[in-house]
Amino acid sequence: MTAEAQGLRRGMPLADARAICPRLVTHPADLQREAAGLMALRRFTLRYAPLVAKDGSDGLIADISGVPHLFGGEEALRDDLHARFARAGITIDTAIAGSRGAAFALARHGGGIIPGGALQRGIATLPVAGLRIGHEIAEGLTRLGLTRIGDLACQPRASLARRFGPGLMMRLDQALGERSEPVAAEPEAPHFxxxxxxxxxxxxxxxxxxxxxxxxxxxxxxxxxxxxxxxxxxxxxxxxxxxxxxxxxxxxxxxxxxxxxxxxxxxxxxxxxxxxxxxxxxxxxxxxxxxxxxxxxxxxxxxxxxxxxxxxxxxxLGFQHVQRLLPADSDIPERSFTLSAAAYSRAEIRPPRYGPLRPLIIFPPEPVTAVSGHPPVRFRWRRRGYTTLRATGPERIAPEWWFDDPAWRSGIRDYWRIETRQGPRLWLFHTPQAPAWAMQGEFA
Amino acid sequence: MLHDPFHLAPARMHEAEGQGRHAFALFQAVRHDGPLIWITPARALHSPMLPGLPEGVGERLHLIRPENETDLLWSTEEALRSQPVGLVIAEPEIPMSLTVARRLQLAAEAGQTPGLMLIREGAGSNATETRWHCDPVAGGADSTLHRWSLKKNKKGTFGEWILHWHGETAAFDLVSKTGKRSPPATSTR
Missing domain, CATH: 3.30.1490.100 (DNA polymerase, Y-family, little finger domain)
Structure with missing residues (x-):
């Protein structure tokens, strides 16, 4: 409200808005939740009329023909509506008028009730922007000096239509009740x-x-x-x-x-x-x-x-315990694939492999002790001693600095494929920045 | 026709032990069509590494991580009973009792699915059809040798094979012992 009084309007580029009002506080719009909230209000408003529809992204329109006497008149109905919304902590602007266009204009420019038969007089003083016409047309009209709906209504129609298109005349007729515009209530979302x-x-x-x-x-x-x-x-x-x-x-x-x-x-x-x-x-x-x-x-x-x-x-077991392996785009062994719930993902074909061999089985790094030589000639892992037959490597993998992964705090890793005399073909790495050896996988 | 010594009888339970049991499981995974189910306890640290798996296994493989041993056996039984599953691989943490193993065997028959239990050494069960002892073996620069020996077989002979399997496709080469032909793996059927 305050922002609009300063000259801001909807659909304005943020940079322009900031230029006009430097103290502007912005939040991204959550359109889905807003729409859901509006639909909830629509359901509530059904207590006043059988036909209620969404009107734009921020309004509701209800066809209350034949309803007001049940609440004791239009005045009482509007008061009741305001009281109930106020109790829920929602501030609203409402208007009751003989045509949908007039109600739209009045609700957005002051609110109130236009009694039956006084439609033209009731909306004559409202600005032309209330006519549901685009911002360009509204500005064009203002430039011509036609700022009020009343000014517009007494102009020759042909020249206005030629200048601003037939849409303007249609909106004007709808506001004045000369062209009918029914309220089409949307179907309820199915309840299963x-x-x-x-x-x-x-x-x-x-x-x-x-x-x-x-x-x-x-x-x-x-x-x-x-x-x-x-x-x-x-x-x-x-x-x-x-x-x-x-x-x-x-x-x-x-x-x-x-x-x-x-x-x-x-x-x-x-x-x-x-x-x-x-x-x-x-x-x-x-x-x-x-x-x-x-x-x-x-x-x-x-x-x-x-x-x-x-x-x-x-x-x-819980759906998170039924998993599927999905390829991921990373050189870090732990992040080169992801485990995701099988119920909420589809199988993906692994991209063709290139570069050095990868082990069949991976586990979190385990310490390797009693290492002699570089690459190790002799080492112990899981309480068993191994001697190296052949070592292939190193393959240097650098940590992804944009993730703070505690396992990779020790810096870059040099991976070796070590074939042992005892049989197992193992995947070891050395961290040169914090010298130590660790085991991370087993090859076929 | 050459008999395939590593064929797992369908609708039966099999066991693999030894340090090369995961390689054996993945070797069998390539050779079975259809979805693969691998059941490991939730607290097990190791997992198959997708970029290193043989061709065509990664997209068919599903990992089930039950929290406790009862759930693990229950999921194994459910997976075995399910018709479309190609192979069920499970890693029980404690030795299975005869009742449990027999129950799984019945489930495998109901679903016509072979099951492969990866067990600790000596934790095998009597109800299983075959038991394999798998070890990786050191070899030449261009070979990845495995020694897979059949230690228990309800319907056939035992045997020991050394083969070269590089872990990428289903292809493998049997390595004959010097001066000997590979053991006569004749079928009794």
Missing amino acids: GVRMTLPEPIGLQADVMASLLRLLKQLGRKLARHEMGARRLRLELMRVDRATIRIEIGLARPMRDPFRIAALFTRKLEEVDAGFGIEAMRLHAHVTENLPPEQIGNTPDQEDALADLFSRLGNR
Whole structure:
């Protein structure tokens, strides 16, 4: 508000804004969360009107035709709205007018109520920027001396349309109520939850599974209609003694097949204490992902079977313990690949290898003792003595200075491939900046 | 036709011990199609290194890191029961009892999946089909030799082979002992 009073406006380059107002404090906009917040407010506003829609990125428009008398008039409705938002700590500007355009203009320039029939008079004093026209057109009009909507309304239409395009006249007509503009309420986001109330409390595991399967089939149909698949599911079992048991499972890939999902619930349901019986169940897929229909053949899908295995493993061990190796772009041995959860990544083909050999097995550096010679001729590792048959190297790897990795504080490393007389082919390194030898891998 | 001595019987449990057991496991991994499951305890420090793995193994390999021994055996059984898995490699920390090993054997039969347990020396179980002792062997400048000996075999003869396997593809060369032909690895089937 204060910033806009100083001449800042939306869509302005940051450098310009800083030039006008040097004390400006900026934060990056989180558009997704803002939109989600606005949608939450939209749901709340549905208590005032059946048709509420998002209006731009920062407004809501409600069609309150036939509603105000339920609240005791427009005045009372607006007061009620302000009071409820104020209680939630939200400051709002509102306006009630006979046309959508007029309400838009008034809400952004003062707010208030325009009584029926006084539309033209009510918005005559508002600035032209309130007409939902672009910034350029608004500035053009101001340059012509037409700063108020009232000034604009009494101008000849043909010349204005020629100069600023038909959009301006359309917005003006919409504001004056001469052209209709309905409020198109957007559809509610689908809610993937189903519930079941039982006539008699149940306690047997088979009964619970049968009810769960019915819920899952219902949910599966709902998911299929929206081409979605569940990724995480929460089952709530309401007991007769008012206790609620919550069971949550995850899936290794989006899925809506009731039988395969039910199999994952089996193990967790075994542990449930049904007490005096369960009288109601709720199933909610709170994390969903797109799952478009697929062509399926007669043979069982290998990927599905593997995903089922990962779901079973993940639900018991935790999905972070089911991992996959992914290539990474680094020369540091520990960071030349990453371990990521198999359920949330796809397999990647390793890029072709070049340069010196790499070991099959890697472990954190282990100290090598009783080293003689450089490269070592004789050394001890894991309480066994080794003598060198052949040494290949060194391969110098420098630490990545942009990461502060405690393991690499000892500076650069010279890696050697040491073939021992005893058999093992080992990967040793020497740190010249802090002289010591360590073991980090085993070759084939 | 030359019999392949390193073929692991499908739907059976096998064991490998010795210092070269990880190399043996990866050698078998290249030779099996389909997804590979490698189960190690979560506190084990070592892991396969992707840039060093044989061709075609890295993208098929999945690591499972259970927190305790019960979970490890349970995951091994689940993986063995799963049809599409090509090979299950597991590293149990304590010697398996006969019951456990037999249970895994039944799981392997149910899923038609071979399983390979990497065990400490002498921690083998009686229920297993074959047991291999694997050691790397020092050799010439252009060879990476391994000595793999079959110490236990329920359906066949024992044997010891020295072979050259460089750890990049499935290709290997058997090294004959001087003055001798390689042992007659005849199949009893």
